[in-house]
Amino acid sequence: MYIAIGLYCLSLLCQVFASLISLSLFRHSVTIYRWGWLFLATGLGLMIGRRIGPIFHIFESGRFDLLDAILSLPISGFLLLGVLGLRKLIIKSDNNQLMLETLAQHDPLTNSLSxxxxxxxxxxxxxxxxxxxxxxxxxxxxxxxxxxxxxxxxxxxxxxxxxxxxxxxxxxxxxxxxxxxxxxxxxxxxxxxxxxxxxxxxxxxxxxxxxxxxxxxxxxxxxxxxxxxxxxxxxxxxxxxxxxxxxxxxxxxxxxxxxxxxxxxxxxxxxxxxxxxxxxxxxxx
Known part of the structure; x- marks a missing residue:
């Protein structure tokens, strides 16, 4: 029972972190990806509820589905890794865009305006x-x-x-x-x-x-x-x-x-x- 609770808790933490990262990117992003981050954060927030439910169910009935608990951790872990990867990609894309804008605005030799x-x-x-x-x-x-x-x-x-x-x-x-x-x-x-x-x-x-x-x-x-x-x-x-x-x-x-x-x-x-x-x-x- 405690193993299942531990797995569900770890899964829950992964989804909380993924949701917070998505929400943070929504608040600070000014790109076309802004609303995508909001929808992802909302979806992850709803999934958190699905992770809390089984934990309460175990405490109330003592019953648990070990297979579901085992699968929940890698699923949530992969979601977190995916969000982190997307975050890194967006940051790199924003940096590249900033660099291109800077190069377009300035003469590369003299640093005067182009x-x-x-x-x-x-x-x-x-x-x-x-x-x-x-x-x-x-x-x-x-x-x-x-x-x-x-x-x-x-x-x-x-x-x-x-x-x-x-x-x-x-x-x-x-x-x-x-x-x-x-x-x-x-x-x-x-x-x-x-x-x-x-x-x-x-x-x-x-x-x-x-x-x-x-x-x-x-x-x-x-x-x-x-x-x-x-x-x-x-x-x-x-x-x-x-x-x-x-x-x-x-x-x-x-x-x-x-x-x-x-x-x-x-x-x-x-x-x-x-x-x-x-x-x-x-x-x-």
Whole structure:
């Protein structure tokens, strides 16, 4: 009799643990598996009642089914192992999903935002700007003569320069500003809630900081680089009739044209798109 009671009790504990694990995963899961965990926890909870019944029956009548008691333990044990296995699988799947999202959002070399993510952030900022009527600025930054660095010192040194550029840029930019790599040595910088004068000041401060900061790399000597910056300002009171994707493409084109203007004017300088910009952003640095 006591053997049967012991087997039923062990079986009961296995199902209690399995049910608690399922309930915990239901409470913390935000995936499509959420309701599946709830149904599994409910089913296991109902099975607990079937394990308690035989124990009370033994105490009341002294009768028991030893075969049922023996089979109940492996059945409940396998259920617990199955739930633990599913839990491990879901956690691994969630971790993999988080890793994929992180890789999709960040450039693997520089750890700046990826092209897709920075464009998404700019698109979101357009919507936010049109809603709260605050302007923002978009800068395009490009390293001058970067091909010479790769050709003379190797691409591994060029990669180190790109990493340093992002780090040095973040030293100058505000906490609300974001940097994203859009290809090669070209980067976009989003400056939320920034007018033309503020954007010109930030861009010039960034240009000067990069020009005066030495890059320590695996090369035998430190390297100094310069950048050309093109910028544009989004005015939420203009072009209200255009769709968001059209405005995004227009902003990118304006920043790109301004950056090439800075290149054509001699590099290591800042230029802004548009005739309505203040004199500061037309200055040749």
């Amino acid at each position: 092209r897709t993510e920075i464009l998404y952030r700019v698109s979101e900022e357009i919507e936010r700007s049109r809603r709260n009527k605050h302007s923002f600025a978009l800068l395009e930054m490009d390293i001058d003569h970067f091909k010479d660095v790769n050709d003379q010192l190797g691409h591994h040194v060029g990669d180190e320069v790109l990493i340093n550029l992002v780090r040095q840029s973040q030293e100058v930019l505000r906490s609300i500003d974001t940097v994203g790599r859009i290809g090669g040595e070209e980067f976009l910088i989003l400056l939320p809630e920034t007018d033309a004068t503020g954007a010109a000041q930030i861009a010039e401060r960034l240009r000067e900081h990069i020009a005066n900061t030495a890059n320590e790399t695996s090369s035998s000597s430190s390297i100094k680089i310069t950048i050309s910056i093109g910028g544009t300002i989004f005015n939420p009171n203009e072009n209200m009739e255009y769709k968001q994707d059209i405005l995004l493409n227009e902003l990118l084109n304006q920043a790109d044209l301004a950056m090439y203007q800075a290149k054509n004017e001699g590099r290591n300088r800042v230029a802004f798109w548009g005739a309505s910009t203040p004199p500061l952003k037309r200055a040749r640095y």
